[in-house]
Amino acid sequence: MREESSGLIVGISIGVVIGVALAVAAFFCIRYHRKRSQIGNSSSRRAATIPIRANGADSCSVLSDSSIGTESPKSTLQNGISFWLSGLKKANVIPASGILEYSYKDLQKATCNFTTLIGQGAYGPVYKAQMSTGETVAVKMLASDSKQGEKEFQTEVTLLGRLHHRNLVNLVGYCAEKNQHMLIYVYMSRGSLASHLYSEKFEPLNWELRVQIALDVARGLEYLHDGAVPPVIHRDIKSSNILLDQSMRARVADFGLSREEMVSKHASHIRGTFGYLDPEYISTRSFTKKSDVYSYGVLLFELIAGRNPLQGLMEHVELAAMNTEGKVGWEEIGDPRLKGNFDVEELNQVAALAHKCVSPVPRRRPSMRDIVQVLSRILKYRHSRKRDMEDLTPRAHEVIINTSQSESRTPIPEHHRVESLDSTTDSVDV
Numbered sequence: 001m002r003e004e005s006s007g008l009i010v011g012i013s014i015g016v017v018i019g020v021a022l023a024v025a026a027f028f029c030i031r032y033h034r035k036r037s038q039i040g041n042s043s044s045r046r047a048a049t050i051p052i053r054a055n056g057a058d059s060c061s062v063l064s065d066s067s068i069g070t071e072s073p074k075s076t077l078q079n080g081i082s083f084w085l086s087g088l089k090k091a092n093v094i095p096a097s098g099i100l101e102y103s104y105k106d107l108q109k110a111t112c113n114f115t116t117l118i119g120q121g122a123y124g125p126v127y128k129a130q131m132s133t134g135e136t137v138a139v140k141m142l143a144s145d146s147k148q149g150e151k152e153f154q155t156e157v158t159l160l161g162r163l164h165h166r167n168l169v170n171l172v173g174y175c176a177e178k179n180q181h182m183l184i185y186v187y188m189s190r191g192s193l194a195s196h197l198y199s200e201k202f203e204p205l206n207w208e209l210r211v212q213i214a215l216d217v218a219r220g221l222e223y224l225h226d227g228a229v230p231p232v233i234h235r236d237i238k239s240s241n242i243l244l245d246q247s248m249r250a251r252v253a254d255f256g257l258s259r260e261e262m263v264s265k266h267a268s269h270i271r272g273t274f275g276y277l278d279p280e281y282i283s284t285r286s287f288t289k290k291s292d293v294y295s296y297g298v299l300l301f302e303l304i305a306g307r308n309p310l311q312g313l314m315e316h317v318e319l320a321a322m323n324t325e326g327k328v329g330w331e332e333i334g335d336p337r338l339k340g341n342f343d344v345e346e347l348n349q350v351a352a353l354a355h356k357c358v359s360p361v362p363r364r365r366p367s368m369r370d371i372v373q374v375l376s377r378i379l380k381y382r383h384s385r386k387r388d389m390e391d392l393t394p395r396a397h398e399v400i401i402n403t404s405q406s407e408s409r410t411p412i413p414e415h416h417r418v419e420s421l422d423s424t425t426d427s428v429d430v
């Protein structure tokens with residue numbers, strides 16, 4: 001009897017052990033198959049996503065403006081890690097950048113055989129591409145006469161792929177096939193700042209939006225100068241390199257490109273664009289962060305005056321500067337398309353800042369960090385003034401609405417007025 005019961009116990013134990021072993025094996029089998037089918041889904045690209053970035057504010061988002069489909073490069077951090085681990089074995093990934101390698105065939109299809117031209121720049125044509133996943137991207141086809149070899153191209157893509165910020169037109173992919181080099185960027189649906197400033201096709205940008213755009217660009221440049229490792233000097237800040245997304249937020253494009261094609265047609269061997277070039281760079285041939293600040297100053301004046309640097313913007317500014325002592329009286333250069341709808345005090349603050357940026361002496365120019373602080377403060381006071389107005393009694397509010405035909409007559413509470421002027425001029429001094 002005793003022998004029988006111990007036999008039974010041994011039998012049950014063996015059964016339990018075998019059962020547990022089978023369950024564990026089945027669990028791992030199911031997990032393995034799930035992961036394989038997830039990877040298999042990404043047929044249109046050969047790389048997996050690495051959404052972890054060393055630098056940048058939006059460190060987990062890769063295609064923040066695009067709609068996301070099943071094959072989208074955008075993924076959550078958790079998913080990203082498992083994709084990354086499994087992807088490394090299977091796919092062609094640029095290490096530590098998250099940049100995807102697209103096939104020529106897929107891009108050909110997404111651009112209807114390269115017929116969806118958006119524009120033409122010094123580097124080559126740019127196409128709008130509708131990927132099969134539903135994402136919209138911009139494909140920049142680099143001139144094929146470039147002397148840049150495969151290795152240099154890969155290095156450049158790796159470097160560009162490390163730069164991620166919400167105010168940069170982020171690189172999301174590349175293609176190097178059939179003797180072609182292509183860079184794939186987040187698609188900016190509202191086009192360039194230049195087109196909004198100069199084309200009759202668009203409504204004039206209102207004053208507040210212009211200040212917001214100035215701040216967005218300053219933040220993008222601050223990241224390149226002080227946040228990126230190693231720091232990046234843009235070298236070609238201008239209104240056609242500022243692109244706008246669906247909600248009119250601005251991003252800096254064309255950063256970090258080291259290509260020989262980037263040579264101004266107007267000044268041989270000098271990189272950049274005539275009208276925005278730091279005079280110090282022209283004389284010394286040495287380009288510094290402060291040369292970017294100079295170009296940014298020209299861009300600020302462009303936003304204020306709505307005038308192109310190639311059509312006498314800076315001459316106009318210098319004439320006005322004679323009556324302003326750099327600080328007040330800048331309203332005469334205000335863009336006529338604004339029809340006087342701007343806050344005079346704010347315009348003077350932004351113009352005084354722009355004037356410092358274009359100082360002939362580079363060390364007198366503010367840093368991008370100083371610029372971000374000044375512009376943030378201007379917008380902060382604008383918003384708190386708005387809140388103050390909303391808090392006013394209905395009767396007083398009625399009076400203000402009746403008398404403020406233009407923004408220039410918007411009443412500013414006294415404490416804000418003094419504080420904003422003092423803090424702005426103080427912090428610009430460098």
Ligand SMILES: Nc1ncnc2c1ncn2[C@@H]1O[C@H](COP(=O)(O)OP(=O)(O)OP(=O)(O)O)[C@@H](O)[C@H]1O
Binds near residue numbers: 124138191253
């Ligand atoms: N990511 C993007 N999304 C939407 N449109 C873009 C994008 N990148 C470029 N474009 C558009 O493509 C056109 C050409 O851009 P590109 O940057 O090649 O040249 P550019 O800045 O106009 O001139 P340059 O090359 O002389 O600096 C521009 O009209 C620009 O608005």
